[in-house]
Amino acid sequence: MANTKGLFTWPCWFVLATSWAVLGTTSCVRIKELDVPAVALVNDKIHLRCDYEEEGMSRLYTLKWYKDGKEFYRYQPGISAHSSDDRCADDLTYDVAGVNVDCWVSTERDVVLQGISNTTSGDYQCEVIGEHPMFRKEIRVARLTVFSESLEPPVVSGVKESYRDEDEVTLNCSSRNAEYVPVLTWLLNGRPAAPEQVRKYPERWTIGLAFQTTDQLFRRGYIEVACVSSLGAGHQKRAEVQLVNHAYLRAQEYHYNAGRQRNEGLRACAIVGALTFIILNHLLY
Numbered sequence: 001m002a003n004t005k006g007l008f009t010w011p012c013w014f015v016l017a018t019s020w021a022v023l024g025t026t027s028c029v030r031i032k033e034l035d036v037p038a039v040a041l042v043n044d045k046i047h048l049r050c051d052y053e054e055e056g057m058s059r060l061y062t063l064k065w066y067k068d069g070k071e072f073y074r075y076q077p078g079i080s081a082h083s084s085d086d087r088c089a090d091d092l093t094y095d096v097a098g099v100n101v102d103c104w105v106s107t108e109r110d111v112v113l114q115g116i117s118n119t120t121s122g123d124y125q126c127e128v129i130g131e132h133p134m135f136r137k138e139i140r141v142a143r144l145t146v147f148s149e150s151l152e153p154p155v156v157s158g159v160k161e162s163y164r165d166e167d168e169v170t171l172n173c174s175s176r177n178a179e180y181v182p183v184l185t186w187l188l189n190g191r192p193a194a195p196e197q198v199r200k201y202p203e204r205w206t207i208g209l210a211f212q213t214t215d216q217l218f219r220r221g222y223i224e225v226a227c228v229s230s231l232g233a234g235h236q237k238r239a240e241v242q243l244v245n246h247a248y249l250r251a252q253e254y255h256y257n258a259g260r261q262r263n264e265g266l267r268a269c270a271i272v273g274a275l276t277f278i279i280l281n282h283l284l285y
Contacts, residue, residue: 029053029060029130029138036124036142039180039232041150045102046113050126050140058130065111066125072096075108098122121146149179153237154229162246163223167213169243173227174206180231181205187226187238189219213243221248 035049054060065073072094093101098119102112113120125141158171175182184207186193199208209225217223223243230236 028055028058028134028136029128030055031126031128031138031140034126034140034142036144037232037234038143038145040116040120040144040146041231041235042117042146042148044116044146044234046116046120046144048111048113048124048126049109050111050128051109052128054130058134058136061129061131061135063108063129064127066127067096067099068122069125070094070096072099073101073106073111077108116146118146118148120144147180147231149177151182151229151231151235151237152176154184154227154239156225156227156239156241159241159243162244162249163213164246165213165215165218169209169211169213169223171209171225171241172206173209173239175229177205177229182235183230185228185230187224187228189217189224190226218245218248221245 029052031050031052033049033051035047035051037046040046048065050063050065052060052063060077062074062076064071064075074092074094093103098117098121100113100115102114105112121144123141123143125139127137127139130136152175154173154175156171156173163169173184173186175184181204186198186207186209188197188209188211193209193211197209197211199210201208207227209227213223221244223245224240225243226238226240228236228238
């Protein structure tokens with residue numbers, strides 16, 4: 001029998017233990033990003049993304065998508081389809097209520113859901129598993145809520161007929177949606193309003209704007225103000241108003257009245273000339 005005494009001395013054990021520790025901690029498949037929209041509307045097309053990276057010597061064994069704990073999509077290198085002709089194979093997608101995978105455009109990292117309905121709401125989970133020998137698993141979950149009410153344009157109130165320099169402006173913007181509360185934001189001359197200009201109320205359907213007018217804010221006689229109502233990244237509606245400079249408005253009215261008086265004078269002259277021509281023509285002939 002061979003003498004094995006001293007074959008595994010403490011340095012050897014140390015090297016083996018260190019190797020297994022390194023493999024166990026660095027050789028894995030890790031989820032870098034899980035992107036699931038928090039909200040969507042009925043009939044939207046939703047993009048889900050589960051981006052992963054392979055660390056060390058480990059490679060992806062399988063990637064799975066679940067809704068409320070039920071698997072609906074799977075990707076497995078070497079087994080899953082790679083061409084668009086066979087991406088809709090039965091072993092890649094599974095029937096789950098409210099989930100309709102567009103298999104023609106879905107890939108290993110991106111899944112597209114179409115025909116969205118209220119039943120599409122739920123917890124969406126991405127699961128990645130590394131290859132042998134560790135088969136380490138990592139999971140991330142995100143919530144999706146689908147609403148049926150269309151996003152409505154907001155309503156801006158509090159606009160005056162005109163404003164002078166250094167006037168105080170106080171406006172409110174209210175959402176007309178009842179099923180959900182969209183995100184309301186203000187734009188001042190096309191740029192986001194400063195945080196100190198925005199007023200937030202306990203009533204989340206309304207947001208305020210307060211600032212003082214300046215000569216620099218008036219552009220061609222107006223200050224452009226817009227309230228934007230947003231739901232997620234794909235839905236936006238806005239209401240736009242113009243705050244008119246008082247001096248500019250008076251100048252416009254002056255030019256309008258002057259032009260009107262000039263036109264009326266020309267019209268009167270034309271009438272007098274026509275009457276004179278008729279009278280002379282009658283007397284002479």
